[in-house]
Amino acid sequence: xxxxxxxxxxxxxxxxxxxxxxxxxxxxxxxxxxxxxxxxxxxxxxxxxxxxxxxxxxxxxxxxxxxxxxxxxxxxxxxxxxxxxxxxxxxxxxxxxxxxxxxxxxxxxxxxxxxxxxxxxxxxxxxxxxxxxxxxxxxxxxxxxxxxxxxxxxxxxxxxxxxxxxxxxxxxxxxxxxxxxxxxxxxxxxxxxxxxxxxxxxxxxxxxxxxxxxxxxxxxxxxxxxxxxxxxxxxxxxxxxxx
Amino acid sequence: xxxxxxxxxxxxxxxxxxxxxxxxxxxxxxxxxxxxxxxxxxxxxxxxxxxxxxxxxxxxxxxxxxxxxxxxxxxxxxxxxxxxxxxxxxxxxxxxxxxxxxxxxxxxxxxxxxxxxxxxxxxxxxxxxxxxxxxxxxxxxxxxxxxxxxxxxxxxxxxxxxxxxxxxxxxxxxxxxxxxxxxxxxxxxxxxxxxxxxxxxxxxxxxxxxxxxxxxxxxxxxxxxxxxxxxxxxxxxxxxxxxxxxxxxxxxxxxxxxxxxxxxxxxxxxxxxxxxxxxxxxxxxx
Amino acid sequence: xxxxxxxxxxxxxxxxxxxxxxxxxxxxxxxxxxxxxxxxxxxxxxxxxxxxxxxxxxxxxxxxxxxxxxxxxxxxxxxxxxxxxxxxxxxxxxxxxxxxxxxxxxxxxxxxxxxxxxxxxxxxxxxxxxxxxxxxxxxxxxxxxxxxxxxxxxxxxxxxxxxxxxxxxxxxxxxxxxxxxxxxxxxxxxxxxxxxxxxxxxxxxxxxxxxxxxxxxxxxxxxxxxxxxxxxxxxxxxxxxxxxxxxxxxxxxxxxxxxxxxxxxxxxxxxxxxxxxxxxxxxxxxxxxxxxxxxxxxxxxxxxxxxxxxxxxxxxxxxxxxxxxxxxxxxxxxxxxxxx
Numbered sequence: 001x002x003x004x005x006x007x008x009x010x011x012x013x014x015x016x017x018x019x020x021x022x023x024x025x026x027x028x029x030x031x032x033x034x035x036x037x038x039x040x041x042x043x044x045x046x047x048x049x050x051x052x053x054x055x056x057x058x059x060x061x062x063x064x065x066x067x068x069x070x071x072x073x074x075x076x077x078x079x080x081x082x083x084x085x086x087x088x089x090x091x092x093x094x095x096x097x098x099x100x101x102x103x104x105x106x107x108x109x110x111x112x113x114x115x116x117x118x119x120x121x122x123x124x125x126x127x128x129x130x131x132x133x134x135x136x137x138x139x140x141x142x143x144x145x146x147x148x149x150x151x152x153x154x155x156x157x158x159x160x161x162x163x164x165x166x167x168x169x170x171x172x173x174x175x176x177x178x179x180x181x182x183x184x185x186x187x188x189x190x191x192x193x194x195x196x197x198x199x200x201x202x203x204x205x206x207x208x209x210x211x212x213x214x215x216x217x218x219x220x221x222x223x224x225x226x227x228x229x230x231x232x233x234x235x236x237x238x239x240x241x242x243x
Numbered sequence: 244x245x246x247x248x249x250x251x252x253x254x255x256x257x258x259x260x261x262x263x264x265x266x267x268x269x270x271x272x273x274x275x276x277x278x279x280x281x282x283x284x285x286x287x288x289x290x291x292x293x294x295x296x297x298x299x300x301x302x303x304x305x306x307x308x309x310x311x312x313x314x315x316x317x318x319x320x321x322x323x324x325x326x327x328x329x330x331x332x333x334x335x336x337x338x339x340x341x342x343x344x345x346x347x348x349x350x351x352x353x354x355x356x357x358x359x360x361x362x363x364x365x366x367x368x369x370x371x372x373x374x375x376x377x378x379x380x381x382x383x384x385x386x387x388x389x390x391x392x393x394x395x396x397x398x399x400x401x402x403x404x405x406x407x408x409x410x411x412x413x414x415x416x417x418x419x420x421x422x423x424x425x426x427x428x429x430x431x432x433x434x435x436x437x438x439x440x441x442x443x444x445x446x447x448x449x450x451x452x453x454x455x456x457x458x459x460x461x462x463x464x465x466x467x468x469x470x471x472x473x474x475x476x477x478x479x480x481x482x483x484x485x486x487x488x489x490x491x492x493x494x495x496x497x498x499x500x501x502x503x504x505x506x507x508x509x510x511x512x513x514x515x516x517x518x519x520x521x522x523x524x525x526x527x528x529x
Numbered sequence: 530x531x532x533x534x535x536x537x538x539x540x541x542x543x544x545x546x547x548x549x550x551x552x553x554x555x556x557x558x559x560x561x562x563x564x565x566x567x568x569x570x571x572x573x574x575x576x577x578x579x580x581x582x583x584x585x586x587x588x589x590x591x592x593x594x595x596x597x598x599x600x601x602x603x604x605x606x607x608x609x610x611x612x613x614x615x616x617x618x619x620x621x622x623x624x625x626x627x628x629x630x631x632x633x634x635x636x637x638x639x640x641x642x643x644x645x646x647x648x649x650x651x652x653x654x655x656x657x658x659x660x661x662x663x664x665x666x667x668x669x670x671x672x673x674x675x676x677x678x679x680x681x682x683x684x685x686x687x688x689x690x691x692x693x694x695x696x697x698x699x700x701x702x703x704x705x706x707x708x709x710x711x712x713x714x715x716x717x718x719x720x721x722x723x724x725x726x727x728x729x730x731x732x733x734x735x736x737x738x739x740x741x742x743x744x745x746x747x748x749x750x751x752x753x754x755x756x757x758x759x760x761x762x763x764x765x766x767x768x769x770x771x772x773x774x775x776x777x778x779x780x781x782x783x784x785x786x787x788x789x790x791x792x793x794x795x796x797x798x799x800x801x802x803x804x805x806x807x808x809x810x811x812x813x814x815x816x817x818x819x820x821x822x823x824x825x826x827x828x829x830x831x832x833x834x835x836x837x838x839x840x841x842x843x844x845x846x847x848x849x850x851x852x853x854x855x856x857x858x859x860x861x862x863x864x865x866x867x868x869x
Contacts, residue, residue, distance in 0.1 A: 053733075079735035091730035093723055095790065104723040107716045108735035115716075155734055278645045280778075326830065333837045335644060336589060340785045340833035343778055348826035354819035462774060466656065469649050508660040511653040518650050519640050 004067070006031045006159055006191050007052070007083075012061035014044075014051050021047040023215035024061070029159070034185050034192045036206035036223075038199075040236050044215040045195045046088065046163065052193075053085045053161055054078050066158065079108060082158035086148045086165055088195075094137030098128050098147050101136055105154030118154060126150035126180055142173040146180070153184065159191045160184070166198035174198065178205050203227070211235065249378050250499040251492050256380075258491020259388035259395075260446055262484045264464060265471035266395055267442035273477045274415040274435045277327055278339050281346035283465025285440050288349055289315055289447025290456035291357055297364045297451065304367045304452040305386070311444040319440025320433045327436065328429065346461060353458045361455035369452055387449035392484065394445055398438075399480045411435050463507065470514040476527015486525065542793070549699055553692045561811070563691035567763065569803045570698040571756060576783045576795030577705040578752035581712060582745045583781055584789035587725030589644065592651035593780040595658050596626040596750040598771040600757025605767035606668055608676060608685065615686040619758040626754025627747040634746040638739040643728075648781075652774050659772035673766040686762040694763050701759065702796075705752050709792045712748070721745055722790065786832050788839025797841040802828070 005028040014022040022044045029035050039045050051058045057072030064070065065083055073081075093101045099119060106118040123132050126146055131139065136147060145165055152160060162181075166174055182205055184190045196202045202209060203223045211219040211226060213235040219226055226232055268282045279285075292314065293307045302310075326345060330338045371382040402408040413420070414431045422428055450456075467490070475486035490510055497509045517524065556562040575593045582590050603625040604618030613621075633654065642650060662669030679687040688694060712718040720741045723731035732738055761767050787798025805828070809821035836843050 075729075075732040076735050076737045079733060085733055087730065087733070091727045093726040093730065095726060096722060100719065100722070104719050104731065104736070105734045107719060112716065151730075151734055278648075326834070329834055330837075336785050336789070337833050337837045339589065339645075339648065340782055341830055343782055344826045344830035344833060348823055348830070351819040351822035351826060355823065462656075466649075466653060470653075473646070473649070502664060504660060504664055508657055508664075511657045511660075514653050515650050515657070518642055518646050519636050522640070522642070522646065 004031075005029060006066060007193070008064040009048075009052060010062040010064070012048065012051055012058045012063065014047050014056070014058045016047075021215055022051060022058070025212075025215070025217055026061075027210055027217065027220075029191060029193055031158075031191050032185070032189055033208060034181070034194065034206050036202040036209040037193060037195045037212065038197070038202055038209060039212035039218075042214075043212040043235075045212050047215075048212065049085075049161060049163055049193075049195050053083070079155055079157070082156075083161065084152040084155045084157035084159075085161040086152050086163055088163040088167070090141075090144050090148050092136045092139075092144055092147070094135070096136055097133050098136060098139075098143075098150075099123065099132045101147055102128070102150050102154050105151040108155035122150050122154045125183070126153060127176070141168050142170070145169065145173075145177065149177070149180065153190075157190060159193065162192060162194045162196075164195055164197060166196055166201040169198075171200075174200060177201070181205055246499060250495045252378060252380060253384065254492035254495025255488045256384040256388040256491070257495065258488035259391040259484065260449055260487075261467055261471050261491055262487025263391040263394055263442055263446045263449075265468040265475070265483055265487060266398060266480065267439035267446075268468045268472055269439075269475075269477065269480075269483060270398075270411070270435050270442075271439040272472065274411055275327075275331075275432050276335075277331075277436075278335060278342065279439075280339055280342040280465065281349060281461075282439075282443070282468055283463065284346045284349040284353075284461035285315070285319075285443045286447055286450075286464040286468075287353060287456060287458065287461040288318075289444045290451050290454075290460065291353055291362070292444070293448045293451040294357070294362050294364055294456060303369075304364050304448055305369055305390075306448075307451075308445045308448040311448060312441045315444035316437040316441035318437075320437035322440070323433045323436035328432070346465075350458050350461055357458075359458060361457040363455040364451055367452040381453065383453040387452065390449055391446070394442070395480060395484055398442070402480070407431075407434060411438075466507075466514070467510065470510055470517075472524075473514055473517050473522075474524055476524020479526035482524070482526025546703070553695055557690075557692055560691065563695060565804065565807045567691050567695045567698055568807060569800055570695065570702055571760060571763075572780065572783065572803045573796050573799040574698060574702045574705050574756050575753055575780045576787065576799045577702065577709055577792075578749045578756075579780050579784045580709060580789070580792065580795045581721070582742070582749045583784045584791070584794065585713070585718065585721040585725055586742055586745045587789075588742060588746075589648040589781060590651050590746070590749070591648050591774070591777050591781050592654050593753055594771060594773045594777040595651070595655040596630065596753035597757035597760060598655075598658060598662070598769075599626045599629055600754030601761040601767050601771050602662065602668060602757075603754070604758030605674065605676060605761040609674060614684050615758050615762050616684075619755045622758040623751040623754040626757070627751040630746045630750035631743065634743045635739075638742045652778065655772050655774045655777050659769050659774075662769035662772060669767075669769050671769075673768045675766045676762065678765065686759070687765070691763075694759065697759055698756070701752070701756055706792065706796070708748065708752065713792055717741060717744060725790065782829060786829060786839060788841035791839070791841050794839055794841040797844065798839070801840065 007029040009025060009027045012022055012025050013020065025048060037045050037049065050056060052063050054070065054073050054075050062069060062071045065081060068081065070078055070081065102122050103115060103119050106115045106122065110118045123129055126149060128146060128150055131143055136144065139147065149165065166177060169177065178201055181192060185192060194202065194206060206223060209221065209223055209226045210217055211232050218231045218235060219229045221229070264286055268279065271277055271279050289311060292311045293304055296302055296307045296310055297304055322345070326341050327338070330341055367383060369383045369386045373380040373382050373385065402412055410431050411434065414428060471483065471486050471490050474490065475482040490513065493513060494506045494510055497506045552566055553563065556566065575597065579590065579593055582588050600622030603622040604615050607613035607618045607621060608615055637647065637650065663671055676687065677685070679685050680689045720731065720736045723734065723736055724738055724741060728738055783798040783802060784795040787796070788794025806821065806825045809824055813821040832840060
């Protein structure tokens with residue numbers, strides 16, 4: 001008997017005026033998975049992502065998370081329920097230190113007494129110990145991404161949505177990030193859904209990949225299957241690349 | 244029934260002037276996203292300027308804009324370069340702190356130069372009455388309203404058809420893109436600020452033909468112009484005129500039918516309700 | 530390395546407190562000096578309370594005197610009509626102010642009113658109250674309602690000298706500082722700071738924006754309301770002019786210019802700037818009546834332009850650099866003066 005899916009998207013459609021950004025998309029994420037969501041620019045990944053995360057309510061369809069209907073639910077309620085997200089354009093707490101930023105997230109599930117311990121734990125886990133007292137506004141992109149991730153990790157999510165967490169990172173920074181994500185999944189059982197353009201990250205850590213193009217799912221499968229799928233190649237590189 | 248029509252017309256005419264003042268604010272806020280807490284004080288300074296020039300040169304209030312408009316335009320541009328330009332990179336609260344400081348400064352200067360008692364100009368050439376049936380219209384208000392409408396229309400065409408005007412609109416839409424096509428943002432911003440301030444000079448001249456000025460006028464006109472702007476929303480000049488008329492009419496009705504002391508109360512309540520229920524305004528784009 | 534935003538050094542604070550306690554002993558005979566000191570304290574309480582909603586949560590509230598006025602009228606009316614002591618009236622005033630804050634705060638935050646529009650709403654609100662109380666002849670009205678004079682009555686909170694008032698407001702200030710400090714170390718404080726920095730990110734981390742902002746607003750309103758009750762006793766009357774938009778704006782400016790988010794930031798600005806202003810008013814007021822205001826305004830503008838982070842961080846950094854220079858020479862100074 002397969003375990004109950006953690007997240008279910010039923011026939012989700014989102015329009016912006018005349019443009020149908022996401023067209024009747026359905027998908028499932030099982031607990032413990034790392035699922036990748038990829039597709040060429042304008043495929044609708046971010047729109048789908050934001051519709052699931054509650055940034056804008058979909059025009060049609062439903063989102064079910066842990067058995068509850070979370071369609072269009074407010075962000076903070078979803079966080080309490082166990083779904084956290086990061087942002088594509090980092091929304092940093094400029095004037096706070098790294099430690100303070102993580103603490104904000106830690107308060108999600110911890111009381112005053114426990115919160116300090118949680119903060120220590122997350123800082124160690126996400127390798128932020130050297131920069132813990134630095135002001136977020138002074139950090140470079142890679143450490144900032146890690147802080148963004150750490151904040152979300154501190155909320156103890158059951159499902160973590162990462163929005164282009166790998167963009168703009170060097171190869172070393174990328175493998176560091178991937179290691180943290182892997183540990184999150186294996187050591188803590190956090191389910192992840194990763195929207196990405198950086199193929200190294202997607203192929204490296206995702207167990208299952210869903211490919212979007214023009215608002216619809218065109219392929220789904222393991223990294224090996226996806227990289228050989230002609231529809232996928234065509235979507236990214238055009239018809240002639242397949243031939 | 245005549246009372247109603249009389250009240251409405253009086254209010255509508257006043258509203259045209261409010262719209263003119265709000266237009267100045269709209270250019271500054273709409274283009275640069277600069278919160279000018281001193282806009283009401285600009286109107287006050289314009290009125291005092293009109294008073295001084297009118298008294299010294301024995302000029303009619305309605306003629307003074309010839310001098311005050313260029314003066315206030317320069318004043319606005321200078322204010323931009325000296326005060327506002329530096330704050331563009333900072334948080335918006337810094338801008339507010341600077342413009343509030345400017346407002347206090349202008350108020351204090353006005354009090355030092357002209358003292359606290361109200362000042363007014365002697366009989367203006369446009370004062371008089373017009374009788375339409377049972378309705379008594381003050382010609383000063385009528386002419387002031389007409390001039391305001393003409394000015395608003397002129398600005399509308401300026402922004403729509405001329406190159407500087409379109410540059411201003413481009414800068415308000417997308418500064419980076421505008422820069423790419425050769426628009427120097429500093430000049431545009433200074434131009435916008437100067438233009439917005441210059442409009443208060445015109446309004447000031449018109450107002451002085453039938454009103455007094457004292458150092459507390461700034462607060463009243465400041466909140467009034469923000470109110471009209473909020474009601475109209477950003478991006479529509481005709482909308483601004485209509486909103487001005489609505490606010491003016493509402494104020495006038497309150498004076499006639501309720502209590503003269505409550506006139507600003509209703510305006511402020513409208514303001515708060517609009518902000519809560521329809522932040523885009525009645526005609527706003529964004 | 531110290532935490533940036535909410536450093537709260539205990540030693541200078543205790544020193545300041547000790548100093549504040551003995552001021553009446555030093556200046557007590559000079560009535561004018563006591564008036565000045567009490568005024569500075571009143572502004573300090575309001576600015577410190579303001580910091581909770583304005584500095585931490587980043588909502589630019591320009592309605593401090595709306596809540597003060599409500600507190601004043603509640604306590605004053607209770608005293609005038611039913612002889613209720615202002616010691617109880619203070620809390621009643623605070624509650625009324627907080628209730629009013631909840632009433633308008635709920636729709637404000639529900640509709641997501643922010644930044645400029647929040648500031649303008651709140652400014653309009655003070656004016657609405659002023660005019661409403663001016664017209665409400667039963668409770669308010671255009672004429673001052675005088676509170677009976679007593680040379681020394683604890684029950685009526687009326688004293689001939691300013692010294693007792695000084696200590697009462699000082700107690701309020703300590704309460705406000707303690708409240709700010711407690712909040713800044715708690716979940717609410719961190720949540721408010723996060724909201725003030727980036728509301729979207731905060732909400733994604735589980736922060737209920739509406740509820741937190743409302744709580745902050747109510748705490749601030751309560752403190753301002755309590756201050757209003759004392760304010761009425763100090764001035765000896767209640768009048769709709771208490772609902773002053775200009776003074777409310779000034780409180781916010783003190784908060785901005787002092788250093789938003791720092792517990793003692795607005796306090797610093799209040800002490801330095803209000804003293805300066807009143808001092809100038811006394812000495813320059815005779816020549817040209819508003820000259821002192823003009824100078825004050827120029828100073829405000831200069832601080833906002835050249836020290837946008839605020840006075841308190843600037844003072845702290847200057848001290849840190851000076852201290853480091855004494856200890857370790859140039860390198861120490863460079864390390865200590867990290868950009869605020």
